Amino acid sequence: MQTSKEDMSLDERIREIQKSLLRWYEFAAGSRILYIGKEEDALAELLSASAGTVVCLTWQESCGADWQEENRGVFDYLVSVADLEKSTQPQKVLAEWKALLKPDGRMLLGMNNRLGLRYFCGDRDPYTGRSMDSIEDYKRAYVSKADPFLGKTYDKEALKSLLRGAGIERFRFFSVLSDLKNPAFLYAEDYLPNEDLANRVFPTYNHPETVFLEEEPLYDSLIRNGMFHEMANAWLIECSLGGGLSDVCHVTGSTERGKEDALLTIIHKSGIVEKRAVYPEGEKRLEALEAHGKELKARGLRVVEGRIENGVYQMPYVEAESGQLYLKRLLQGDKEEFLAAMDHFRDLILASSEIEKPDTGDGEGAILRKGYLDLVPLNSFFVDGEFVFYDQEFCREHYPANVLFLRMIGSFYLGNGAACRLLPVTELYERYGLTKHLERWQRMEWEFLGNLLKRRELQVYYERCRRDPEIVNANRQRMNYSEAEYQRLFGDIFKGTEARKLVLFGSGTFAGRFLAMYGRDHPVWAVIDNNESRWGKTLEGIEIRPPELLKELEPGDVKIFICIKNYLSVMKQLEDLGLHNYSIFDPSKAYPRTVPAKAESSENADKGEAPPKKYPVGYVAGVFDMFHAGHLNLLRKAKEQCGRLIVGLVSDEGVYRKKGKYPVIPCKDRLEIVRACRYVDRAEELPVSCDGIRDAYKLFRFDCQFTGDDHTGHPGWMADKEYLEKQGAELVFFPYTERVSSTKLRQLLKEEGATDEG
Secondary structure: OOOOOOOOOHHHHHHHHHHHHOOOOOOOOOOEEEEEOOOOOHHHHHHHHHOOEEEEEOHHHHOOHHHHHHOOOOEEEEEEEOOHHHOOOHHHHHHHHHHOEEEEEEEEEEEEEOOOHHHHOOOEOOOOOOEOOOOOOOOOOOOOOOOOOOOOOEOHHHHHHHHHHOOOOOEEEEEEEEOOOOEEEEEEOOOOOOOOHHHOOOOOOOOHHHOOOOOHHHHHHHHHOOOOOOOOOEEEEEEEOOOOOOOEEEEEEOHHHOOOOOEEEEEEOOOEEEEEEOOHHHHHHHHHHHHHHHHHHHOOOEEOOOEEEOOEEEEEOOOOOEHHHHHHHHHHHOHHHHHHHHHHHHHHHHHOOOEEEOOOOOOOOOEEEEEEOOOOHHHEEEEOOEEEEOOOOOEEEEEEHHHHHHHHHHHHHOOOHHHHHHOOHHHHHHHOOOOOOHHHHHHHHHHHHHHHOOHHHHHHHHHHHOOOHHHHHHHHHHHHOOHHHHHHHHOOOOOOOOOOEEEEEOOOHHHHHHHHHHOOOOOOOEEEOOOHHHOOOEEOOEEEEOHHHHHHOOHHHEEEEEOOOOOHHHHHHHHHOOOOOEEEOOOOOOOOOOOOOOOOOHHHHHOOOOOOOOEEEEEEEEOOOOOOHHHHHHHHHHHHHEEEEEEEEEOHHHHHHHHOOOOOOOHHHHHHHHHOOOOOOEEEEEOOOOOOHHHHHHHHOOOEEEEEHHHOOOHHHHHHHHHHHHOOOEEEEEOOOOOOOHHHHHHHHHHOOOOOOO
């Protein structure tokens, strides 16, 4: 996988994202700006680099009588983001801020919307930390004198009233998505999106752990019902005392992509669309954009033509339906017309470049001399019966057409749940010959997107502010059942399994995960499935049988685990059979689990009960190939801090998948060696599909995982560390034993010409 060439810390990347709120705004050179906030704020840094003089004050300082008197009518701009909300007298503060501006001065206010869509999806209020407070206009908050006022959000009409009450009559609202801290999109109040936002927006939240509803699919309905701007999560309000207002209608920022790929797309009322490089390193991206448009036009594809002028890429605004929305509408009306349009789109991809190797029907597909990775419906308009492409930034030479077909399909289905119901995505995979090597094409796409969007570098941050689909699903489940029902169905699902036959209903991925993670501690008696084509086959050595098997059992003798994502129909099926002792298996959950400990040695028994250690249960994971002193040191140090130590060994297949080679010592032998170590209480082979830190926690419910400090600072490990801390566990790094490792031993054996037998 291609890695970033940029040396930016996570905090630096976050600051750059926050600057997108104002990075597009044209501040007059040499102007004086009053910024309400701290000098170290990201926006203060941006303003200092964009204009003349910047003064930073808190909102309380800016309203001081003496300071007001000395600085009346001094500033060209005043910028405040989520500070006015912290005052109990916002109209008075606005009037005092207005007095600090020149007669033609402007004010830019970032404000949260109390009716923002995020709060209807379950997010908590940024000031009270509770759900629904803003929606209720704080009727349950700040009711007691003992409640400290931290701030409150306002709706659009309330803000208009405050502005007019302060004598500010000329203003314009820009809806901000996702929010003020993650401003990827700005839409002027007199402009509506003409694209499918379900594919564009990645919502962020104050408290993603309480979210119970996906936000993106709702935007289409809000647009059609005239509620888009009223329910934006936040606004940027541009106020003008005497001059005009910006002619910008819409801004899209991609600052998260890093210095080489970050661009701003700005749509003006004049009908001009600009693309600007956020950093000097991005100017090459604009050059590529211009070149790719010419190349595609020369190949016969229709494109929105643009050119670079004064370092800015410009193209005309197109008033048309996006290709994405056209296809979406087509599928809802006529499946065959949709498939014909997708076939045509596929043909356009093939026509976009010379074919170096034709499709021979072996599953490899055609190889294109140039693969334009953004030839997707999302980056096209549908005009006069044809797809017209724009924003073709990325190109790879000698590229499989199948990856581009996958992107064509994947971009259409992303965030489009209705499409999956109308036409399963697998049908399109089969139609375009992707099935045989699907994992390879998916891996190539994810490598491209992961590197472009800096998913690895920003993983920790996104896990803090973006929702987890599994948590969203769990939160919805809690809303549908009483506490007792929820615990029976989704909580401690292994309660009441003693002396009962355990049956899995479902034989797909979920059932496989159940057997891999819990099958050893909870042996499964039978696997059943409604799909007749699976009967008689086996899953992990257990025959898959029809549901009629349940009629042969007494209800009190069986415990059923529903291992199907869409479980409601199966629940009804079981209830109709008079079977009520069932639970829903969720592979993402960490269930209460008892881990047996190794018997204490007689030596410890003679000494009596040992004092408790810092962690009751500790965990170490690894390959432990060619067991050496480094392994021993890690296990000894871990055991010194925990009462019981569990070791998870990566399987032979797991090692091969990660490193492309098998370990020297087979897993069976590695297990025996580790189990023989006196510091280890339990050692298990990790299932191939469940060998990450999060799966390990679900398996063993440990209090602390120990690992070498060679992983310190790695974004993935830091994200896992935060995950464990949210579960009440810890991740501890030990100094790495540099003088010895399995890799060094391998190399030594190779250099000495050792034989496999030796």
